[in-house]
Amino acid sequence: MSLAKRIIPCLDCENGRVVKGVKFLDIRDAGDPVEVSKRYCDQGADEIIFLDITASSDNRETTIHTVESIASQVFIPLTVGGGIRKLEDIRIMLRAGADKVAINTSAVMNPEFVKEAAEKFGSQCIVVAIDAKQVSLEGEPLRWEMFTHGGRKATGLDAIEWAKRMVSYGAGEILLTSMDRDGTKNGFDLALNRAISEAVSVPVIASGGVGNLQHLVDGIVEGKVDAVLAASIFHFGEYSIPEAKDYMASKGIVVR
């Protein structure tokens, strides 16, 4: 008996539609978020992550309604991210049916926010999202830096140190996106994932770069992560969740 590694489809949403870009740019439409999540749930996805990538105040209501609709039809864990800035935002999302919230920019602006959120709602529902980019030059020891605002703003913070600090503040999970790989289909940044997964005691979700099913296996086996996230390969029908699970199982990975 052992814990299964998780496959998590990610829905990047803008104005109530699922979209997918390459390196945070060049955005394509991929459907209605409720239909898409229901399909993934029926196919055996282990969780759903819903990221409101614009998170402007005017589409906040849309996001809340979408989360409510997903949560009344999809009975697997749902994480919601984007625009989570205060305790009230978390309360609203949990009330709408989210099980966890992902915090990124606000954690950097105010690290104490993560501490307060974990104390108030429990670590199990606080996911800290880290967008990391390699900053070391060739020949130097590998180093990654944290970015915020959807990858637009450098923080000067070392990604590994930041992950450790967030866990000590009560983060229950780390969602780790490699900005160098996001949307490229070249596979996860395995060195980055491994470095962070081995540095923290909580589960790590690898994100950014999946182009084929072997990449999912590599993330688990070499990246040492607990869960793998993918978007484009599932949204555009290249692979289904059962195909991904069968492939992972054939490589000796425990899946549900």
Next chain:
Amino acid sequence: MNRVVVIDYGMGNLHSVGKALEYVDENISLTVSADPQKIRDADRLIFPGVGAMRDCMAEIKRLKIDELLMQARQEKPILGICVGMQAMLSFSEENNGVDCIGLFPGEVKRFQEGQKDGNSDLLKVPHMGWNEVKQTSSHPMWQSIENNSRFYFVHSFYATPDTHQKNKANIVGKSSYTVPFCSAIADKNIFAVQFHPEKSQTVGLQLLKNFLSWNGEP
């Protein structure tokens, strides 16, 4: 009308379990409340919980939910979920030690950090994700659920019921993560699980469906 009350003591996300119950049976009358009269009038109770034990127990005592549960255990089916299950034991080592409700003798312990699996990968705490539940004894709540089905867990602490004492709970489900642990207990009207049926897709919805028709007999 099947009157179901999800006991609300202010801790965490109670909406998921409510939504899942309404999804499996749209004809139930569902209330999320801590009102003693509503709890007394209910046909069945859900006792959920997330978050830290110290805060949970403080609210449980303030709202006298411990007393209501003591009374209800003689009368109607109760489903404990996650921290709700843990709170039914006598003591938890969370937050430097907290006395719990004590419906059953036993302690709640923390998973040890730094343990490794067979591939020498670090086993993370919290235990988060889908794990197998071995049905160690038959029970109406397991009806139509295959043995060793995977349910969704998220927790850092686990129940260790003392099965040698009077008033003991029966262990009806076991799972394994760094150590073998009790993932479901039962005693007369009470069935309590460490995992989240409301987040465990088909098998979880089946468990909730079983609960809505369970008469409380083992």
